[in-house]
Amino acid sequence: MCPRAFNPSSSSAHDYTVVFSAGQVQPSAPDQLEGSFGLFFAGQTASLRFPANQANASAAVCELAFESLPNVRDVSCFVEANRSDSFGNTTYVVRVNAWASAFDSYMTNLWSHDGNPPTALWACDA
Secondary structure, three states, X not given: OOOOOOOOOOOOOOOEEEEEEEOOOXXXXXXXXXXXXXXXXXXXXXXXXXXXXXXXXXXXXXXXXHHOOOOEEEEEEEEOHHHOOOOOOXXXXXXXXXXXXXXOOOOOOOOOOOOOOOHHHEEEEO
């Protein structure tokens, strides 16, 4: 059985990737960015909050936070080093390796996707 929305005959298969950035609009001091943000995807809320400042997070913490979304099974997180700065502003690149199965009750007539969801289904709250 192929993963949801995977077409093995397609030559344009690629991983679903979403980019999240956390930062200050007008940073005034190094490492001033504090706190955490909540993640939301397709009507579900992550059970773990994600640290906003990269100094307080790692790829493992990022993966735990995203995988705590009940409709996401497995992710790989990367911190883009060239996008991190001394103010704690950071960009996280999250590759979704596996979604919840079609047999899970997380997809409804309001919240569903074919394996390539629009970015409008993602949200975060500081």
